[in-house]
Amino acid sequence: MIIRGNLIYTKDHTGYTTVPHGYIVVDEKGVITGVYEKLPEGLKDKPIRDYGECLIIPGFTDCHFHPAQYPQMGISYNKEMMVWCNDYTIPQECRMEDADYARKVYSGLVQALWRNGILHSIMMATQHLDASLILFDLMKKSGLRSFVGHVCMDQSTSGRTWSTTEEAIALSEEFIQKTLGQSELVKPILTASLSVICTRELMTAMGEQARKYNLPMQGHLGENMTEVQRAIKRYPDCETFADTYDKAGMFGGQPTMMAHCVYLTEKELKEIKERNILVAHCPNSNYNLLSGIMPFAKYLDEGVRVGIGSDISGGSSLNMFENMKAAVQQGAVRVINHSADRPVMACEAFYAATKGGGSFFGKTGSFEPGYDFDALVVDDTEVLQYNHYSLEDRADKLLYCADERNIKKRFVKGREIPEPEAY
Numbered sequence: 001m002i003i004r005g006n007l008i009y010t011k012d013h014t015g016y017t018t019v020p021h022g023y024i025v026v027d028e029k030g031v032i033t034g035v036y037e038k039l040p041e042g043l044k045d046k047p048i049r050d051y052g053e054c055l056i057i058p059g060f061t062d063c064h065f066h067p068a069q070y071p072q073m074g075i076s077y078n079k080e081m082m083v084w085c086n087d088y089t090i091p092q093e094c095r096m097e098d099a100d101y102a103r104k105v106y107s108g109l110v111q112a113l114w115r116n117g118i119l120h121s122i123m124m125a126t127q128h129l130d131a132s133l134i135l136f137d138l139m140k141k142s143g144l145r146s147f148v149g150h151v152c153m154d155q156s157t158s159g160r161t162w163s164t165t166e167e168a169i170a171l172s173e174e175f176i177q178k179t180l181g182q183s184e185l186v187k188p189i190l191t192a193s194l195s196v197i198c199t200r201e202l203m204t205a206m207g208e209q210a211r212k213y214n215l216p217m218q219g220h221l222g223e224n225m226t227e228v229q230r231a232i233k234r235y236p237d238c239e240t241f242a243d244t245y246d247k248a249g250m251f252g253g254q255p256t257m258m259a260h261c262v263y264l265t266e267k268e269l270k271e272i273k274e275r276n277i278l279v280a281h282c283p284n285s286n287y288n289l290l291s292g293i294m295p296f297a298k299y300l301d302e303g304v305r306v307g308i309g310s311d312i313s314g315g316s317s318l319n320m321f322e323n324m325k326a327a328v329q330q331g332a333v334r335v336i337n338h339s340a341d342r343p344v345m346a347c348e349a350f351y352a353a354t355k356g357g358g359s360f361f362g363k364t365g366s367f368e369p370g371y372d373f374d375a376l377v378v379d380d381t382e383v384l385q386y387n388h389y390s391l392e393d394r395a396d397k398l399l400y401c402a403d404e405r406n407i408k409k410r411f412v413k414g415r416e417i418p419e420p421e422a423y
């Protein structure tokens, strides 16, 4: 397959790579074999899918969100995160006990991912096994990539404990057994949502499952100071919040994603960098729940791997253009309040939302040879009716002005993905 259009992607966070009216050659396995300004002689008689003046960009990765909270986006913000969780989030997540309700919510969520060009996602479901399996099945049918996490917990902050340690370990094992090997694109991820609501025994067992089945792991880290203090109080032998995961074997070794990371010690930051842990920057959520502003520019400058997370429903939008814009604008606030010496540039947010987060899925999120062709065709041609803009300007403008209506096509591994059915 040969695709033609205005190509925009990022090889690193320092700037866009653009190819006006360029060509991407994709093999039968959906892997990019070449990117060209002019088509090589030997390929000139092959059929071309020509998208004219449209932009071709890598598909988005949403590194962190809670699918069960999809109906609650925009509700009850400006409350401290732990209070918000107890009063609004836990009651919503409890509704996933009802499998019919779970199917309805998750079906709508999967369609919303497709609409918003979120071709890759790292999800935290809930502690309800049937609902987690429904979500996995819907993702499998969608043709989109994801890591689906069944949430394990054996402690509580709300007065209700869901399962004993043994039960939680058994449910985690059952989720793996029922999902592993079911799909090339959708896989389970070991999920200790928060070390505060897990015993070390449970997290140690999950770390062992991750190694046994060669699976990734995820958790929340350093979202707000109340949470940090609770974690350290809960585990008196830990110097840092990260230690609460690390002492259980859930902080690196296997591919690991940690969400938020607003408040990290220098020791934690060093460990995250050395272990190549993916940080999910969730700027929308960090505003809505009064959590803080992650030092995004500093992390990039220090070589930390960062992606973007919508964190719905702490976050209020699955529009990844909007989430990238929030990351840029929060970088500006850090400059204004003198806590950063440089702003975050639009290309840096673009990089995090594509190649940064995409790295958790292998070679996705860029248009370099060897990468899977996971891409979006974006129609922004309305901007050209008054002025001529460079592709760099058009990329910047997307962050501030685009939404799902601009996304015209979605490809995963070279295959165009139709809108998922409603169930």
Ligand code: FE
Binding pocket: 064, 065, 066, 220, 259, 311, 314
């Ligand atoms: Fe979260």
